[in-house]
Amino acid sequence: MKSPLLTSDESVILLELASGNEMAYNYFVEKYWQKVLQQALSFVKSYPVAEELTQDIFIQIWQKKEKLSEIKSFDNYLFIVSRNLIITHIRKKLIETESFKGEKLQEMFLKPDEQYEYKELDKIINEGANLLTEPRRTIFLLSRVEGKDTDFISSELGLAKRTIRWHLLEALNFLRIYLHRHYGIRLLILLGIGLRSFISSFL
Template sequence: MNSQLISSNESALLLRVAAGNELAYTQLVERHWKKVLQHALSFVKSYPVAEELTQDIFIQIWEKRKKLSEVKSFDNYLFIVSRNLIVSHIRKKLIETDSLKGEKLQELFFKPDEQYEFKELVEIINEGATLLPEPRRSVFLLSRIEGRDADYISKELGIAKRTVRWHLVQALNFLRNYLHKHYNVNLLTLISLGVNFFS
């Protein structure tokens, strides 16, 4: 009976998230964050990388939230999303290691004729970041510009780590949409130019 009640509660939560309820989404993230982080950590062996992967996994769940209304087992769905992103990350790193011989992807694309375009994209991202409300803007800048982890940001800004994660997820979602809407820049373009704010 108890397991049926838990299942029923989660189904109701998923339906609220699918409808765009941000509070329900926050609850979903808090409920599963630690499990996904540990899963990612078991593969990548780096806490900062595992944390970024976990953020990306939950960003994808939010972006594709309408699918949640059809999900029968969220644990299975979460496992599939996590597995796909983790495998993609590992494959990308293997390709970089083999074909770039240790060079950073960003350095490969920093050829003279492409430097201007890269700098322009960075300026656009910074422009979008100025539109973020505080403390979301500070969370984004500390995380993606300065490379700080959630513990540091939490102490620096005096907010809970889960609040840091929420603001970062929302900031990344906003900036992706901002880039696409105002400049027609998609994620593939950013990756091809070595912009790692979203990876």
């Protein structure tokens, strides 16, 4: 259950976040979202990609919240987490680009067995998405399936941007757990046939 914040002392709020207080988490998301987004945007030069990276950064903050009780400066910690994830993303894209350059034209398309696995993976993700409550399900589908940004979703659904962000973070957390819990071995197989880029958004 969410408990209200009774202080404006960030060091105290940080301890609240470390103990799992969602209000404390919302405080840091609201305060630092734009800063992280602009940092990501300065590197990747794509707003949708920067927004996804920002979501992933705050998801990692929540997943590793217990560690926050050991840090003194959330700003510094957030900078390190952001830098590491952005660098990982850039390295991954460089590897994918080099890999893609070396492929023959006929290898650019999925083979029949890979097409089947791709459809199976899509089915698995849809199963998980169907378990999400509304409006979280719709927000997730608009963001990660249709590629819409927060501004569009906010306007389309008439919800505040911070509400959209919260639902996206919660949806992605849920789907990561769902995929690992129900399809752990299957995902390893799918990764083995080269569908890493499609899966990586949900792991």
